[in-house]
């Protein structure tokens with residue numbers, strides 16, 4: 001936590017910089033969304049939100065760190081769908097309980113994913129890609145941001161739908177994974193539009209499908225997985241903000257208020273639209289809506305991951 005925070009009167013919060021922990025590498029999708037909202041939130045709170053990237057173990061290192069931070073509002077966690085998949089993936093090895101050890105601030109956004117490949121991978125369509133991976137599963141490589149990452153979850157859905165096992169290459173985030181995909185050192189990945197849209201538009205990588213029921217405005221020519229024959233691969237990546245359990249109500253309310261202001265900011269709306277996403281509705285940027293989704297998702301992903309023998 002930032003120094004000077006602990007022990008202060010919650011009514012005076014914030015009196016110091018606030019650390020906002022991002023569980024993946026700088027420049028990636030989680031980092032990008034965090035930096036978009038950090039500025040308007042800082043303005044609203046009258047204190048600087050300082051982004052801290054704490055990488056490792058698919059986002060679980062950062063969450064574990066924030067779970068045991070002082071509950072004084074000076075350490076905030078940005079996390080995504082991985083908050084709900086980690087219990088099923090890690091079981092008793094998970095050092096924290098996503099519900100018991102945190103208070104939710106509110107949901108932030110829900111980001112579509114895309115199935116993308118190095119620009120010189122042979123297949124041109126998702127249908128061709130499916131056949132290619134099925135024929136070449138011994139040699140094909142898939143990038144992910146580690147067990148617990150959204151790219152890992154989407155990769156599991158994809159390889160399970162295709163009935164294949166491929167070599168997984170884990171990174172500290174999809175920013176470094178994207179560098180290697182652009183550099184043709186790895187074959188494919190499933191990643192959020194907030195990280196892939198620019199590279200797809202520039203032709204630096206190939207894109208096969210978007211994982212949402214509807215096409216997205218930022219990539220209007222890209223078919224949905226259902227259109228391309230893979231309706232079971234449907235996933236989008238919700239993000240939310242957390243503070244350690246025990247953080248006073250007054251602080252949670254201030255952070256939620258600042259989040260809502262940031263999500264209504266036209267610059268934020270525009271930046272998100274360019275990257276294929278939107279802020280959540282204001283009534284979703286609340287602790288109640290966030291906790292409801294988190295608990296529902298923990299149960300539903302436990303079933304999916306359990307049924308895959310993961």
Ligand code: MLT
Nearest residue numbers: 024028030150151173174
């Ligand atoms: C990131 O920020 O690198 C991503 O959210 C990683 C992922 O979950 O796939």
